[in-house]
Amino acid sequence: MNKKGCPEEYPITLKINGFEVAVFQLTNQDLEDWVHGYLFSEGMIQAANDIQSIQCDEDSGTLAVTLTEGFDPETIFSKKKHYTAGCGRGVTFFSMTDVKTFTKIHSETTYLLSYILKKRSEFAKLSPLYAETGGMHGACIVYPNGEITVREDIGRHNAVDKIIGHALRTNCRPEELILLTTGRVSYEMLSKAAKFGFPVIGSRTAATKQAVQLAKYLNIEVVGYLRGRMSISYSSFGRVINDLEERTAVVHPIENGF
Structure with missing residues (x-):
């Protein structure tokens, strides 16, 4: 054991x-x-x-x-x-x-879905606290050159705050970054990403309906269930190009409340 x-x-x-x-x-x-x-x-x-x-x-x-x-x-x-x-x-x-009053995101940078899945795999391998305990969340940013920085915490929202803090302290340009997280993308997680200005968010698990509604309103691309060669697209603004179409799904949550 x-x-x-x-x-x-x-x-x-x-x-x-x-x-x-x-x-x-x-x-x-x-x-x-x-x-x-x-x-x-x-x-x-x-x-x-x-x-x-x-x-x-x-x-x-x-x-x-x-x-x-x-x-x-x-x-x-x-x-x-x-x-x-x-x-x-x-x-x-x-x-x-x-x-809803946050600035809407505008970015023309595009990524292949296979590239994001690859970075998700690298993220998992560069998460030492998770490897040690099996009970940690993580968040990472992917830079334009493909390098990544990871932050971990017991709370998924704390991990996202940590990686945003790192990006802020190192003067990163949010429109050039991808945010990846191990946790569910709920409305407060989406709000943190929106406040900093990430155009693309990827998660190994789901996004809530409220988060997807906000993402669509604020022009943020959200891709969930990034596992192996699979994913689910929750909102699409042409930033993530699906080069693995046969292994992915697109979901369209009911639009209400906006």
């Missing part, structure tokens, strides 16, 4: 300019990337240099963030909290109505 280690998760309190935002369940790795990605995804910062400092107190499990500009807690905390679905507890202050 093969033995694997247990995934680790930590309750970490996020404070901004002294104000407590929430307690998050996180994997204790790449936390500065997570801070940048989460704050950007929630509209609390617009660029990496909006953060003046990040102090981590491991004894108390606290991340204390100081922003370069003043932080108005009433602007954020007056919004209703939405707890994220799935593993690892997260919170977002964006509703689906808020996400």
Whole structure:
């Protein structure tokens, strides 16, 4: 019998300019990337240099963030909290109505489906925490030259925040990137990708109906069930060229609510 280690998760309190935002369940790795990605995804910062400092107190499990500009807690905390679905507890202050106001994505870059499947396979091989425990989620970005960067976490939304934070800190151009994730693409996952500006999202599993509706509204291409030589196209804007048509499917969720 093969033995694997247990995934680790930590309750970490996020404070901004002294104000407590929430307690998050996180994997204790790449936390500065997570801070940048989460704050950007929630509209609390617009660029990496909006953060003046990040102090981590491991004894108390606290991340204390100081922003370069003043932080108005009433602007954020007056919004209703939405707890994220799935593993690892997260919170977002964006509703689906808020996400509909995001800038629509415009990109003419195209990719072969076989290329995305290949990168999905490379992503799996470059996920050490998953290999060690079998219980981690991951997110990665694929650069124009084909290289990839991976971030992992107990929560799928945390992993996406971490990879967005990395992309933000390294001045990546979102229109040139592919976002791949191991987790289900729900509306809050789609909103994070939309906020940064990814034109293509790929997942090894499904997308929810709400996420697909938002993707179609915001011009984001979503491809799910990337496994082996198979996939499902949830929204198509001509960016992913299906060169494996006989092994793929196109789904058309019911359009309502928009």
